[in-house]
Amino acid sequence: MTGLEDFRATVRDWCAAHVPKDWRSNQTGVGDDEFVAFQKAWFAQLHTAGYAVPHWPAEWGGGMGVAQQIVLYQELAAADAPRLVLAFVGIHHAASTLLAAGTDEQRKRHLPAILDGEIWVQGFSEPEAGSDLAALRTTAKADGDNFIVNGQKLWASGAKHADWCLLLARTDPDAPKRHGISYFLMDMTTPGIDVRPIRNAVGDSHFCEIFLNDVAVPAANLVGPVNQGWQVAQATLGAERGMTMLELAERLSNAGFTWLLQACSPVEDPVVADRLAQFEIELTGLRGLCRDLVERTEAGQAGPADASIVKLYYSELLQRMTGYGAEIGGLAAHTVLTKPASSGWESGAWMLDFIGSWEWTIPGGASEIQRTIIGERGLGLPR
Numbered sequence: 001m002t003g004l005e006d007f008r009a010t011v012r013d014w015c016a017a018h019v020p021k022d023w024r025s026n027q028t029g030v031g032d033d034e035f036v037a038f039q040k041a042w043f044a045q046l047h048t049a050g051y052a053v054p055h056w057p058a059e060w061g062g063g064m065g066v067a068q069q070i071v072l073y074q075e076l077a078a079a080d081a082p083r084l085v086l087a088f089v090g091i092h093h094a095a096s097t098l099l100a101a102g103t104d105e106q107r108k109r110h111l112p113a114i115l116d117g118e119i120w121v122q123g124f125s126e127p128e129a130g131s132d133l134a135a136l137r138t139t140a141k142a143d144g145d146n147f148i149v150n151g152q153k154l155w156a157s158g159a160k161h162a163d164w165c166l167l168l169a170r171t172d173p174d175a176p177k178r179h180g181i182s183y184f185l186m187d188m189t190t191p192g193i194d195v196r197p198i199r200n201a202v203g204d205s206h207f208c209e210i211f212l213n214d215v216a217v218p219a220a221n222l223v224g225p226v227n228q229g230w231q232v233a234q235a236t237l238g239a240e241r242g243m244t245m246l247e248l249a250e251r252l253s254n255a256g257f258t259w260l261l262q263a264c265s266p267v268e269d270p271v272v273a274d275r276l277a278q279f280e281i282e283l284t285g286l287r288g289l290c291r292d293l294v295e296r297t298e299a300g301q302a303g304p305a306d307a308s309i310v311k312l313y314y315s316e317l318l319q320r321m322t323g324y325g326a327e328i329g330g331l332a333a334h335t336v337l338t339k340p341a342s343s344g345w346e347s348g349a350w351m352l353d354f355i356g357s358w359e360w361t362i363p364g365g366a367s368e369i370q371r372t373i374i375g376e377r378g379l380g381l382p383r
């Protein structure tokens, strides 16, 4: 066996021993406390095995090559392992930002804590500042060793469970939009923070409003220089649009396609067979794009629109596949109105999956914005 095949066998054995067999039924209809406890326990198991943050540098507990990461994600998908929903922002967005722009102290304070279960939320969007993020109006005014923050954040996924927040706030109201923004790490237990969940189209309330009223954030929690938060935020958005996709593509390829085959089985109609073949081709394309992106990012050679291409392709393929599941899955696809917490966006509960798939075409830059990035920065078209 090659090293990679040995690794695959090791992960497969580990999954057989550790993936909870009945998690789908046990996580259906659970409340917040059970969901959080389950997520933290599953994260701890993955961390103990060395599988929680394979994409981090070795010195911080990662260090897996791209080929190994793909094998890991393939095996987790094949074993139908629960997803790391709660830790997602911490292990991707927060880690990428701290590694790219944090101080040594910030890295030492937070990266080990994330591995111990610290939960993060991204506090970027505001009313009237989503696609046009640079229009954000939350202010942070210097006051001794602190900045005093006032304003409102919107659509903050997982805020009600978060320990820390990646916060963008305006520190110079007179500067041009992108030049007056700073990037902070905000402790969610600080007085003056009020988190209010918003109910979404499938009845969940995972995203929230965050109201900030005279919240004192230590100046030591600035990431990067004051007024240069826009540049720092590109690391966060880059993670959201790109590196997270490696696992998502493997999950969609395996779990999504497995559920779709089940819904269509037996495949006797040539029109259905044709459609499935088309999805298989598109999934192969997606996985190739993701691998390419991660390899080029690691080599420092990623183009300015590469992450946008992957995010756009993934989110629209997810939408097409879940839409087809709802179309082909018959009445059952429309009457299953609960799905397990800790599952992903292709759980096999097609109607919910289809509605949920629209989530992916909006955050981190909606599809229209990604197309503009691809046109202008990738293809060099005029603005």
Ligand SMILES: Cc1cc2nc3c(=O)[nH]c(=O)nc-3n(C[C@H](O)[C@H](O)[C@H](O)COP(=O)(O)OP(=O)(O)OC[C@H]3O[C@@H](n4cnc5c(N)ncnc54)[C@H](O)[C@@H]3O)c2cc1C
Residues within 6 Å of the ligand: 121, 122, 123, 124, 125, 126, 128, 129, 130, 131, 132, 154, 155, 156, 157, 158, 207, 359, 360, 362, 363, 364, 365, 366, 367, 368, 369, 372
């Ligand atoms: C499921 C989900 C989770 C989210 N999680 C988070 C989170 O954790 N943290 C966070 O900070 N934010 C989060 N967001 C917010 C997300 O980043 C914003 O919704 C997104 O940036 C779009 O902003 P908006 O909602 O204000 O829509 P708008 O910016 O008002 O856009 C509305 C529509 O107009 C289009 N549009 C806008 N401007 C242009 C343009 N210049 N050219 C062409 N079309 C345009 C958009 O593409 C979109 O279709 C989340 C959103 C969703 C749906």
